[in-house]
Amino acid sequence: MILRDMTETDLDAVLGIEREVHAHPWTAGNFSDALRSKYVCKVYENDGQMLGYAVLMLAVDEAELLDIAIAARQQRHGWGRKLLEEMLVLARRQNMRRVVLEVRASNVAAIAMYRKAGFSDIGLRREYYPAANGREDAILMGREL
Numbered sequence: 001m002i003l004r005d006m007t008e009t010d011l012d013a014v015l016g017i018e019r020e021v022h023a024h025p026w027t028a029g030n031f032s033d034a035l036r037s038k039y040v041c042k043v044y045e046n047d048g049q050m051l052g053y054a055v056l057m058l059a060v061d062e063a064e065l066l067d068i069a070i071a072a073r074q075q076r077h078g079w080g081r082k083l084l085e086e087m088l089v090l091a092r093r094q095n096m097r098r099v100v101l102e103v104r105a106s107n108v109a110a111i112a113m114y115r116k117a118g119f120s121d122i123g124l125r126r127e128y129y130p131a132a133n134g135r136e137d138a139i140l141m142g143r144e145l
């Protein structure tokens with residue numbers, strides 16, 4: 001597996017995964033903005049095939065994981081956890097002291113992955129996300145590095 005920088009030329013493949021795995025996907029514009037803003041945007045590949053990607057925003061000493069996804073047919077093989085670990089290593093190398101993220105309360109897969117990676121709940125934003133039936137809470141999670 002390799003972890004490499006995401007570029008504009010990856011966006012078709014990235015958006016293919018994004019639309020497949022998220023009910024409310026990021027747009028091409030969201031990814032372009034992330035690249036332009038110099039967020040840490042990484043693609044995870046195996047044998048030239050894109051397994052997934054992640055986007056991390058660095059602040060003074062705190063990073064925020066803005067997106068992480070693994071292609072549907074590649075899920076449940078441990079890639080998500082490995083990609084998350086790689087992003088934590090990158091954050092640590094950039095002298096970040098903490099990583100935070102927001103996750104939909106219904107996203108049991110991601111919440112379980114984050115808990116296994118040492119994240120704990122640090123807050124709740126009620127009715128934060130649009131959802132099929134109205135709005136949905138966001139759980140804020142964090143982990144010291």
Ligand SMILES: CC(C)(COP(=O)(O)OP(=O)(O)OC[C@H]1O[C@@H](n2cnc3c(N)ncnc32)[C@H](O)[C@@H]1OP(=O)(O)O)[C@@H](O)C(=O)NCCC(=O)NCCS
Nearest residue numbers: 021068069070075076077078079080081103109110112113
């Ligand atoms: C969350 C996501 C990245 C996990 O990727 P993955 O490669 O399938 O995860 P892994 O195989 O590494 O699993 C890591 C842990 O996550 C949890 N997990 C993953 N999928 C799960 C599922 N469908 N149900 C419950 N727990 C799940 C398990 O605890 C798992 O550990 P285990 O294998 O020891 O049981 C993937 O489901 C995904 O892309 N989801 C859509 C995008 C998304 O929701 N991103 C997070 C936004 S905040």
